Amino acid sequence: MKVALVVNSSSGALMHRPDAAVELADKLRAAGLEVEAVLGGDSSDIVERMIQARDLPVDVIVTAGGDGTIAAAAAALVGTDKALAPLPLGTMNLLAKDLKIPVDLDAAIAAFADAEIVSIDVGEVNGHKFLCNSMLGVPARLAERRERNRLQMGLMGWWKHGLATLKAMYRYPPMRVGLDLGDGPIFLRSKAIVVADNAYDEGFGHVLTRSHLDRGELTVYATRRLSIWPLARLATRMALGRWTQDPDLETHHVRSLIVTSRRKLLRVMLDGETRLIRPPLRFIILPKALKVLRPRQIAPAPELEDAA
Incomplete structure (x- = not known):
């Protein structure tokens, strides 16, 4: 599976890890994922980097950051054939928990190596x-x-x-x-x-x-x-x-x-x-407007059809 990694170095979990992008890319490769691009930076240009990642020849966009990073990724990927894979590096990690992604970083990356792509709903208010x-x-x-x-x-x-x-x-x-x-x-x-x-x-x-x-x-x-x-x-x-x-x-x-x-x-x-x-x-x-990566389930719920 080909992935692009987008890192928000100004998020709380990564603020004191200057080599976070390299570290995370190495972990993804060690898990067997093909990392085609690593787009590092802070929150000032996160939207532009998400759009850049979306236009790359990859299957999945792995996001490393908090809730704002995931929101920027979702806005860029809604309606496309690219899937979002959120690493649990935020304060609440609500989406990661709903997708049954382990909160431990290494376990989450290991889970991505044997994951499936499904489609989920997206809410919108006044364009947000x-x-x-x-x-x-x-x-x-x-x-x-x-x-x-x-x-x-x-x-x-x-x-x-x-x-x-x-x-x-x-x-x-x-x-x-x-x-x-x-x-x-x-x-x-x-x-x-x-x-x-x-x-x-x-x-x-x-x-x-x-x-x-x-x-x-x-x-x-x-x-x-x-x-x-x-x-x-x-x-x-x-x-x-x-x-x-x-x-x-x-x-x-x-x-x-x-x-x-x-x-x-x-x-x-x-x-x-x-x-x-x-x-x-x-x-x-917006019904099933966003593709996401989640750990493969033994008995998937019938409402979440495999969109791979």
Whole structure:
């Protein structure tokens, strides 16, 4: 299998590894992959390097970086015959986990050597692509804060971030937005709205994980109220894997969605990266628009057809 390696040296996991591109290329070759090109650099020209990699005579684009690197790759590869292979070098690695890619770097590279290419859905809002979820309200503000302080996080930093999350969910004023699910807008006041590419799994230990990535739908989760006791109940149900049954959580399955607001700009988190977007926010799902590399499964789910 011929691959191109695109490295974002300014991502947190690679910032202090000056020879990361050479090191990763050597590991890929040792695993039996044909590395046709190594495109190193920082985030300043990541989009241009992704486009350059896309136009090379390769089968797969291996990305080394965080969520922003994966998002840039997805934007360049949607609708093409090139597959994305994300190395788990970000903070959350949500897509890698959903694809069952090992979080250990060497194990992930070894898994790529015996992998399959499948097609997954891609979400889009006002032209911006996302592979896992888009969040509004408290989650977007907290993600921006985490990104500003990620280099000083450490164990104590994550503890403080967790406390800040609880305080923000309690104190942050709710947004007043309109949700048009296809039958006209409904208005609600909410502190957190999540639009996911396909539904999240339920069950103990399955928080923000998805087994199905190609059902062609967006799943909308919106909180109705988050005072201290409903918040505690929702957190407990999330830990137990029964959080979608919470009475203060709305869930909708749609192909498209429009979010309206009186605000001039809405802070939106796309796969961990925050940006300001002018409403209305027009969400759509692009069914099976992106090819990805995942470890070969003994009994693949029937919804994920081999697109190789």
